[in-house]
Amino acid sequence: MSLSPNKASKNTAEPAVTEPVTLKTLKAMTHRKEAFACLACYDATTARWLERAGVPVLLAGDSAAQVVLGFERTIDMPLDFAIQMTAAVKRGAPRTLVMADMPFMSYHRSVDDAMGNAGRFMTEGMADVVKLEADESQAGIVDRLTRAGVPVCAHVGCRPQTSSVTGGPMAAGRTSESLEQVVRDASALQDAGAVLLLIEAVPDEVTRRVMEIAKVPVIGIGAGTACDGQILVVNDLIGLTDFPPRFAEPVASVGNNIFESGRQWVQNVSNRTIGGKRYLMRAGESEKLGTGSQESATR
Numbered sequence: 001m002s003l004s005p006n007k008a009s010k011n012t013a014e015p016a017v018t019e020p021v022t023l024k025t026l027k028a029m030t031h032r033k034e035a036f037a038c039l040a041c042y043d044a045t046t047a048r049w050l051e052r053a054g055v056p057v058l059l060a061g062d063s064a065a066q067v068v069l070g071f072e073r074t075i076d077m078p079l080d081f082a083i084q085m086t087a088a089v090k091r092g093a094p095r096t097l098v099m100a101d102m103p104f105m106s107y108h109r110s111v112d113d114a115m116g117n118a119g120r121f122m123t124e125g126m127a128d129v130v131k132l133e134a135d136e137s138q139a140g141i142v143d144r145l146t147r148a149g150v151p152v153c154a155h156v157g158c159r160p161q162t163s164s165v166t167g168g169p170m171a172a173g174r175t176s177e178s179l180e181q182v183v184r185d186a187s188a189l190q191d192a193g194a195v196l197l198l199i200e201a202v203p204d205e206v207t208r209r210v211m212e213i214a215k216v217p218v219i220g221i222g223a224g225t226a227c228d229g230q231i232l233v234v235n236d237l238i239g240l241t242d243f244p245p246r247f248a249e250p251v252a253s254v255g256n257n258i259f260e261s262g263r264q265w266v267q268n269v270s271n272r273t274i275g276g277k278r279y280l281m282r283a284g285e286s287e288k289l290g291t292g293s294q295e296s297a298t299r
């Protein structure tokens with residue numbers, strides 16, 4: 001197993017992301033009306049390939065609780081694991097803007113707690129931005145983090161960390177009242193200093209209204225095409241998810257590749273045709289062994 005984050009392998013082109021991506025880069029793209037791509041990913045190897053592909057923003061998402069750790073809900077994401085995962089993504093994609101997803105209850109108990117945990121994501125996790133699911137009542141936390149130098153992406157609309165209250169993840173803004181609430185949340189959080197907004201699972205009407213008031217780049221997921229950037233979970237994009245959400249259209253079938261590779265390996269092992277190169281003893285060393293051992297060494 002080898003991991004060489006900064007080197008393009010011999011079968012790939014040079015990395016597409018050459019200059020470090022910053023908030024300035026995203027603002028400039030937004031200004032030029034160039035939509036930017038983002039993906040949630042969870043490990044250094046995948047991050048390395050996505051940076052080479054030119055994806056400018058990666059989110060070390062709390063969806064890892066489900067797709068990596070096998071939990072049913074994102075609220076089961078462990079804090080220490082989230083921090084380590086963020087650092088792994090940044091090590092794999094050092095020039096990419098990496099967002100850390102703050103897990104459930106890591107920013108709710110008190111502002112001090114939120115500050116301490118966000119600080120860990122910025123230092124141990126090497127995050128460029130922290131994302132938190134929030135409504136207007138949490139504007140105070142965004143304000144304090146921003147003043148302390150922590151760039152915040154405010155995640156509004158459908159907020160999976162509140163699923164236990166709502167009875168499951170569900171679209172937001174499907175009534176005029178709910179639409180107004182999402183717009184109020186986005187407005188209050190950007191006024192508190194959020195440098196990015198992320199809006200999840202809302203009808204186009206909501207996105208349009210948020211885009212009208214937005215002064216910062218808006219990233220959408222299941223929020224139509226009007227947003228400045230678009231994000232998906234990488235597993236949904238590459239065909240690893242059995243039942244992807246309605247807004248995610250896979251562009252590859254990596255799940256099938258894994259399945260076929262697994263089957264092939266089972267076959268190869270059973271046929272004793274495992275391929276690859278074997279280790280050889282150094283010149284003259286095998287002659288020092290008895291015949292029996294020589295046979296076993298070359299078998």
Ligand code: KIV
Binds near residue numbers: 061221
């Ligand atoms: O954790 C996650 O995957 C997210 C999505 C919005 C991409 O928060």
